[in-house]
Amino acid sequence: MLLNTEIIYYKSHIYILFDLNALKTENMTTTKPAVVIIGNGMVSYKFCEKLIAKSSNFEIIVFGEESRPAYDRVHLSEYFNGKSAEDLSMSPLTWYADNGIHLHLNDPVQEINREEKTVHTLKGINQHYDYLILATGSSAFVPDIPGVEKQGVFVYRTIEDLDLILAYAANAKEAAVIGGGLLGLEAAKALIDLGIKEPHVIEFAPRLMPRQIDQAGSKMLQMKLNELGLRIHLNKSTSRIGGEDKIDALHFADDTQIHVDMLIISAGIRPRDELAQLSGLKTGTRGGVVVNDYMQTSDESIFAIGECALHEGMIYGLVAPGYEMADVAVNTLCDSEKSFSGYDMSTKLKLIGIDVASFGDPFIAEPDCRSIVMDDSHKGVYKRINISNDGKHLLGGILVGDATSYNMLLQTVKNNIILPPNPEDLILGSRGESANDGSGAMSLPDDALICSCESVSKGAILHAVKEDHITTLDGIKKCTKAGTCCGGCVPMVKDLIAGSLKESGIYVKNVICEHFNYSRQELLDVIKINNVKIYDEALDHFGKGDGCETCKPVVASILSSLWNDVIVKQAPTQDSNDRYLANIQKGGTYSVVPRIPGGEITPDKLIILGQIAKKYALYTKITGGQRIDMFGAHVNDLPDIWEELIDAGFESGHAYGKALRTVKSCVGSTWCRFGLHDSVSFAIEIEERYRGIRAPHKIKGGVSGCVRECAEAQSKDFGIIATEKGWNLYICGNGGSKPQHAQLLASDIDKETCIKYIDRFLMFYIKTADPLTRTATWLNKMEGGLTYLKNVILNDSIEICGQLETEMQGLVDSFHCEWKEVVTNPELRKRFVHFVNAPEKKDPTVEFDTFRTQIKAKDWL
């Protein structure tokens, strides 16, 4: 057996390398050699995928102990917010069958007979193997705390665990997680999702995520997690789990205790090496099957990959190195030369919505390096980079709260890129006038690893774009698999696609959809120049096919922005909300929002809103934009409701449209003892100026009467804040899923100048933004950024301001209340029915529940 071996010396270890060719000829019979895989997790799946891609000369047999085929354990916690077991599945059962893989589920292997080369399973199968792959993964490490056997104590590892947790959490009020690492914090998030208020997290170490981040990073993370309602206890050692049969308390070594009726233990993983031990394979003293650089165990026909494998004293608890091991094992089986030489443990993850990343050597400290640290507890961002003492190279770092620069930093470490003279720019951003031109990814060397999960290099992506002419993200995903695992590299992949197209001289634009090969800005221009007034005309001249739900609302919005016609006249090209001039809600009823400019309303009008809501049995709520929303209106009732509202002096609030929503205000100098100017009057003036104007997305404004900023104007698309000398104007702020503060456009300006600038700003946005792009994203993508925009608006650098002002004035002058048009037009009113053959009949499937003395929509079925 050992005839064809060679001995190599590598990293001061001695390895004996077996010639597998020799092994194969020895075992080769007329049938294909059998590769048996024990375990059906992500790494096992990846092994199968890679093996069938590389060779069809093997018979593949997989034994899994769970009832489901391999699923995505990395995103396990998404099971609690709606993803089903099927969503998490790596591939359906048919995939195995289609590829000739024999998959045995629910059938764990119980014994390996190395002499006869067979495995024996629980269900009694005796399976011969030529090569055996151990992909048994790991189990949750449960520390030896008295009471762990009590009811209500769980681990967090499999979908079955999650189902048990789900069932038990329904009756639990207080819960805790032992373990402040990645999985522990995910488990705590899951508890919040399950309705547990303020779960406890108990960590033995003095900091959270001790493997990834340092003390200061942990402090920042802890602050952010506290805000989200987690109660973190560090330096805590649990001595006992209290309770009769069920857990009712956790007792700690420092004689304190907390009351809990549920506990999830997530204190780490333990490699599953029982089978290997039983069969006499070499295992580590602290667990794990010892493997060489080719993933072979001490028995050369048995391999171990993933979390059960112990390579040079390391267990790799991440999926990316597991995939790499699978690749090495496949290559070894197929006689290609590939070895495993450790794996970079850099990670970036989103933990409960908080970015956490560490890369390179995060913990290296002075005097071996110099560290630059940014610790901003105001924004909740902590960044640390470690640079070499000569200032030339990046060695590693930690990011908490904002990891947008992770990919670039990681590439800088991996490719040993020489640092710029001011390396602090890497974490602080460029602070001079020149903005980042986004060419970052293109400046990397070709062998830079972009997708580390699937080992896809920059060169491979560029090749796919340039040689195979694949220009979409989905195409690249299919062709190279980049971005298909954790998705962290997707922004870089996008940049590379755009960058390499640009390099090839191909003009990159975001076309609207398959029917219009134009960007929104181009389409707006051609529609304007050609005086197009209706959707079908635009489609006939500039598009193809019959349109769709993407281009119809875009064109409808462009037509409105250009001509400001009554939108209901072209109702079927409008999105449902614009078609019925109301917001469709769960259950198919609509909500009604009259305009309340600046949030100022008289008692009489308040009473009328109350009376109308009562009359039509509507649910009422104050909105975030300081107005009153009335929910649960049948489509048939909308015109009558609006008739009454209009009679009382209300008008449409355009809450249904991609249009100006509200201009929020604080009470200002008329009442407030701090107020500098009358913010309410200014807010009303501005809201009435821009009401009804259609834009690529909704627009919100705010006016604050002093620097205390009670109107939260800096979170709006345009925000105005009173100063001693006038007003400061901020633009491109955004709440929503990716909040962004508005940036200062001009300071201490008077009202007229302020309005002039907003006119120019909004009109420029309306004319140039992509569909459904808020002003913040529009600015982020703009070449030249704020500096450019300032030049356009303040200095008229592209000589467009006069035109923008005229066009805006045109829209302001042509304002009309859309609901008034409907209410006074019997033909338009007729459209507001549920059944055209029974106009009086309301939708009988609409049902409400009673909730806090009001109605609420029935839950989704």
Add this chain to the structure above:
Amino acid sequence: MIINTDIELQAEASIEWFLACNEEDVPENGGACIDYKGEQIAIFNFTRRKEWYATQNLCPHKQQMALSRGMIGSAGESCEPKVACPFHKKTFSLLSGECASGEDYTIKTYPVKLSAGQVFIGIQ
């Protein structure tokens, strides 16, 4: 082919035509909803293609009576006519009823007949 036609004819014979509404009751290039003995049917006036379609009004995704309020259009080189539910933009072929957004839903489709400005829906 001949056999197919026979089957179609047989099928035709067993269809009961229900008078749904007048042509002008359904907006051009849009939809409307019909009450047929307690069943809700969405009917689409695809003026641009000079075609009419009818489907169930219920979107199977979240069980909402909404397809008649969706936008219609076409997909792909073959210009497959489709409707998008206003709730979450799941799209369905108006020909086969199959969901084009990748899910395993199918909606019921009905034949439509026009006669003297009146719209009939075929019920089998």
